[in-house]
Amino acid sequence: MNIALIGAGNVGWHLAQALQAGGHTVTAVYSRTAAPREELTRLLPQAQPISSLNLQSINAEVVLLAVPDAALAAVAAALQVKPGTLVAHTSGSQPLAILAAVAGARTGVFYPLQTFSKTKAVDFWQVPILLEATDDETLQQLQALAQSISNSAEAVASGARKQLHLAAVFACNFTNHLLGISRQLLQEASLPHHLLQPLIRETIAKAMQQHPYTVQTGPAVRHDQNVLDEHLYMLQRHPELQELYRLLTQSIQATAAAQ
Amino acid sequence: MNIALIGAGNVGWHLAQALQAGGHTVTAVYSRTAAPREELTRLLPQAQPISSLNLQSINAEVVLLAVPDAALAAVAAALQVKPGTLVAHTSGSQPLAILAAVAGARTGVFYPLQTFSKTKAVDFWQVPILLEATDDETLQQLQALAQSISNSAEAVASGARKQLHLAAVFACNFTNHLLGISRQLLQEASLPHHLLQPLIRETIAKAMQQHPYTVQTGPAVRHDQNVLDEHLYMLQRHPELQELYRLLTQSIQATAAAQ
Numbered sequence: 001m002n003i004a005l006i007g008a009g010n011v012g013w014h015l016a017q018a019l020q021a022g023g024h025t026v027t028a029v030y031s032r033t034a035a036p037r038e039e040l041t042r043l044l045p046q047a048q049p050i051s052s053l054n055l056q057s058i059n060a061e062v063v064l065l066a067v068p069d070a071a072l073a074a075v076a077a078a079l080q081v082k083p084g085t086l087v088a089h090t091s092g093s094q095p096l097a098i099l100a101a102v103a104g105a106r107t108g109v110f111y112p113l114q115t116f117s118k119t120k121a122v123d124f125w126q127v128p129i130l131l132e133a134t135d136d137e138t139l140q141q142l143q144a145l146a147q148s149i150s151n152s153a154e155a156v157a158s159g160a161r162k163q164l165h166l167a168a169v170f171a172c173n174f175t176n177h178l179l180g181i182s183r184q185l186l187q188e189a190s191l192p193h194h195l196l197q198p199l200i201r202e203t204i205a206k207a208m209q210q211h212p213y214t215v216q217t218g219p220a221v222r223h224d225q226n227v228l229d230e231h232l233y234m235l236q237r238h239p240e241l242q243e244l245y246r247l248l249t250q251s252i253q254a255t256a257a258a259q
Numbered sequence: 260m261n262i263a264l265i266g267a268g269n270v271g272w273h274l275a276q277a278l279q280a281g282g283h284t285v286t287a288v289y290s291r292t293a294a295p296r297e298e299l300t301r302l303l304p305q306a307q308p309i310s311s312l313n314l315q316s317i318n319a320e321v322v323l324l325a326v327p328d329a330a331l332a333a334v335a336a337a338l339q340v341k342p343g344t345l346v347a348h349t350s351g352s353q354p355l356a357i358l359a360a361v362a363g364a365r366t367g368v369f370y371p372l373q374t375f376s377k378t379k380a381v382d383f384w385q386v387p388i389l390l391e392a393t394d395d396e397t398l399q400q401l402q403a404l405a406q407s408i409s410n411s412a413e414a415v416a417s418g419a420r421k422q423l424h425l426a427a428v429f430a431c432n433f434t435n436h437l438l439g440i441s442r443q444l445l446q447e448a449s450l451p452h453h454l455l456q457p458l459i460r461e462t463i464a465k466a467m468q469q470h471p472y473t474v475q476t477g478p479a480v481r482h483d484q485n486v487l488d489e490h491l492y493m494l495q496r497h498p499e500l501q502e503l504y505r506l507l508t509q510s511i512q513a514t515a516a517a518q
Contacts, residue, residue: 010476068481068483069478069481069483069485069486070481070483070484070485070486093478093486093489093490113454113455113457113458114457114458114461115458115461115462115465115476115477116476117465117474117476119469119474120465120468120469120474122461126457127457128454128457130454152457154454156450159448160448160449160450162489162493163444163445163447163448163450163493164445164448164450164454164455166444166490166493166494167440167441167442167444167445167448167450167455168441168455168458169477169478169479169490169504170437170438170440170441170444170504171437171438171441171455171458171459171462172455172458172459172462172476172477173475173476173477173478173479173480173511174437174507174511175434175437175438175459175462175463176462176465176466176471176474176475176476177471177472177475177507177510177511177514178429178430178433178434178437179429179430179434179463179466179471180466180470180471180472180475180514181426181429181510182426182427182429182430183426183470183471183472184472185422185425185426185429186422186423186426188422189418189419189422189423190419191415191419191422191423191426195372195387195389195413195423196372196423196426196427196430196431197467198372198373198385198386198387198411199372199373199374199427199430199431200430200431200434200463200466200467201463202373202374202381203374203430203431203434203435204434204438204459204460204463206374206376206379206435207435207438207439207459208456208459209379210378210379211439211442212435212436212438212439212442213436213439213442213443215376215378215379215435216432216435216436216439217269217374217375217376217431217432217435218374218428218431218432219328219352219428219432220428220432221432222327222328222329224327224328224329225329226328226329227328227329227352230352230421231352231425231428234421234422234425235425240509240510240513241510243506244506244507244510245428245429247502247503247506248433248436248503250499251436251440251499251500251503252432252433252436254499255436255439
């Protein structure tokens with residue numbers, strides 16, 4: 001397929017390369033500022049960098065929108081495509097209906113459920129792609145596209161996708177932040193961060209095998225008040241971490257009590 | 260070495276089997292109630308289950324205490340050993356000095372930095388063991404013991420070990436809880452939990468390679484207020500999760516602002 005990509009951020013960066021590796025042709029890359037589209041099209045021999053959202057003269061049956069959620073409505077309103085073009089966005093949190101503004105297009109969602117950074121390679125075959133479309137034919141087309149770059153493609157409606165995105169914020173964004181806090185605490189004691197890596201690996205391996213609530217360990221679930229008090233005392237120079245510690249402890253205890 | 264184990268909970272369970280596999284002999288297992296010591300000694304051919312903390316007639320050069328932190332002071336006060344016995348506790352948060360109460364013993368700390376559940380096997384060779392002792396000879400003895408069951412043994416003083424334990428609560432206990440919340444949110448939308456596994460694996464792999472603060476993604480760090488508001492709205496039936504979401508979002512934003 002000939003595909004135009006709107007957005008050259010973290011998602012667009014990896015998606016474009018996966019599409020190319022999957023045998024598709026990325027014919028154009030749009031970004032608001034010049035540098036990202038120039039940088040990405042250097043990796044895509046047949047793609048031209050474009051600075052306009054009027055794509056009526058671009059050779060593309062599919063247009064994928066990989067722009068920040070907050071920009072999606074404005075981009076959809078400004079986008080112009082040939083009649084019958086398949087336009088899909090890649091957002092976990094935005095509804096399919098946000099693309100209703102694109103005149104003459106068939107619309108869908110093509111959401112790769114993964115965290116992307118330009119600096120780290122991603123095996124796209126392992127990335128679940130969640131799909132939605134206004135009609136069955138469009139859905140089948142998106143399914144074929146997804147299956148050409150990933151082992152896992154599933155139709156998920158907007159409501160469920162939103163809930164999945166919320167769950168992903170807890171599992172990914174918030175978890176990453178806690179790992180960052182833990183690394184900061186090690187740094188403050190001049191301890192090497194590799195010391196905690198086996199523990200982190202085991203925590204995740206265990207949480208994949210069993211429901212995490214059933215394997216919760218640590219001072220909170222044991223109601224070990226001496227340790228809890230001491231930890232809060234140790235965090236006195238970080239009042240915001242103290243509050244986080246207190247709230248997470250309460251939440252663990254409330255969850256255990258409800259089991 | 261001949262080793263007596265005080266405590267047959269999650270830590271004692273795995274430690275006893277690692278020591279036996281490392282060529283040592285566990286000669287006795289104490290637990291407060293009968294069932295845990297009976298269960299564990301069935302796996303240790305030369306160990307007797309014991310119900311008294313008077314170990315003066317037990318054949319053991321080393322006594323390892325794997326009891327809950329909250330019980331450690333009372334167990335140390337009640338423990339009686341032959342003069343010169345090496346007594347070490349396995350706690351991340353308790354000071355070496357808590358063992359000063361054990362009359363006639365040389366004392367140390369033997370802290371395996373890992374999360375243990377009886378239901379899940381652990382490769383002890385990958386578990387860092389953090390050591391501390393009142394004198395160099397005792398430290399060397401603990402080092403030899405640790406190196407016979409793990410690839411990673413390091414001397415860490417009480418203060419640094421406490422900070423490490425605090426960091427581990429964030430990296431392990433709190434992270435596990437967030438993964439539990441995420442699984443609960445998937446269940447509420449009847450979504451299969453395997454959908455999030457590639458994302459969780461990638462999040463952790465990335466956090467091991469780079470400082471997590473530098474690879475933070477998601478609506479909080481992007482200040483994507485529409486998504487943040489919607490997520491808070493979606494959590495309205497879980498006010499405690501709403502509060503957690505709000506506080507973690509604030510913490511991510513404050514951290515990013517301080518970078």
